[in-house]
Amino acid sequence: MTWRRLAAGVALAAGAACAGAALGAADPLHRVEIKDVGFAPPVIRVRVGEAVEWTNNDPVAHTATASDGSWEVDLQPGESGRREMQKAGTFGYLCRYHPNMTGTIVVAP
Amino acid sequence: MLIRIAFFAAAAVLSAAAFAQDAAKPSDPQIAHIAYTAGQIDIASAELARSKATNKDVKAFADDMIRDHKAVNEKALALVKKLGVTPEDNDISRSLTKQSEAKLAELKGLQGPAFDKAYAASEVAYHKQVNAALKDTLIPAAQNPELKSLLQTGLKIFEGHEQHAEMVAKELK
Numbered sequence: 039m040t041w042r043r044l045a046a047g048v049a050l051a052a053g054a055a056c057a058g059a060a061l062g063a064a065d066p067l068h069r070v071e072i073k074d075v076g077f078a079p080p081v082i083r084v085r086v087g088e089a090v091e092w093t094n095n096d097p098v099a100h101t102a103t104a105s106d107g108s109w110e111v112d113l114q115p116g117e118s119g120r121r122e123m124q125k126a127g128t129f130g131y132l133c134r135y136h137p138n139m140t141g142t143i144v145v146a147p
Numbered sequence: 148m149l150i151r152i153a154f155f156a157a158a159a160v161l162s163a164a165a166f167a168q169d170a171a172k173p174s175d176p177q178i179a180h181i182a183y184t185a186g187q188i189d190i191a192s193a194e195l196a197r198s199k200a201t202n203k204d205v206k207a208f209a210d211d212m213i214r215d216h217k218a219v220n221e222k223a224l225a226l227v228k229k230l231g232v233t234p235e236d237n238d239i240s241r242s243l244t245k246q247s248e249a250k251l252a253e254l255k256g257l258q259g260p261a262f263d264k265a266y267a268a269s270e271v272a273y274h275k276q277v278n279a280a281l282k283d284t285l286i287p288a289a290q291n292p293e294l295k296s297l298l299q300t301g302l303k304i305f306e307g308h309e310q311h312a313e314m315v316a317k318e319l320k
């Protein structure tokens with residue numbers, strides 16, 4: 039836990055741009071809002087070991103599901119869920135219930 | 148038979164006429180009734196599909212319809228309760244219900260892949276019809292801002308359903 043916070047702090051200090059940073063200087067989370075059946079922002083950039091947090095502000099359930107099926111975050115209406123990114127690369131994901139909802143996570147080493 | 152042909156051959160035309168007939172803009176209690184009825188109709192056909200469909204994508208789509216339309220209708224019920232509005236039956240609701248009874252009767256007579264195809268095609272047509280009604284009639288007519296906002300959110304969700312239904316229908320060809 040501590041190392042992750044430290045890593046996030048270092049990343050922020052290094053000036054890594056991320057949506058989470060804009061919301062709170064000490065926030066290691068990269069936030070994605072789900073509203074009107076879409077992921078916003080559709081592309082999010084993080085570093086290995088950092089987490090993405092999705093918040094579902096729609097009245098219906100969604101998921102954030104890796105395109106290769108390797109992970110899934112269940113997102114009930116009004117709830118949040120997160121996933122720590124462990125591998126560098128560019129990963130697509132989608133909502134399993136609404137396959138036209140898609141997003142991308144770019145994970146820097 | 149006439150009703151069946153009318154539904155399958157000219158659902159869009161018929162529905163456009165049904166919605167246009169109501170020259171006077173529907174009131175909020177009528178809009179709430181129409182939106183709720185439209186959701187219940189899709190839940191009923193999805194429940195039929197859940198028991199009859201053979202294709203796994205069609206089954207999953209039916210599950211999605213039940214989950215989403217139930218959630219939106221629960222939200223709608225909570226809103227009308229909060230606003231103290233009593234949903235009011237009207238010609239548009241009645242014509243939607245009548246049309247859906249004909250559709251369900253048609254679908255009940257089909258089996259296997261023929262059912263899957265007909266259900267997927269009718270979901271495309273139905274979501275097109277309801278989305279057009281939301282966009283052109285119900286949202287512009289809604290007076291209460293919370294009702295209008297829920298209808299707008301509903302439209303986004305149902306536009307997703309329309310695209311999803313088109314994907315499923317295409318796969319079955």
Ligand SMILES: [Cu+2]
Nearest residue numbers: 100133135136
């Ligand atoms: Cu979704």
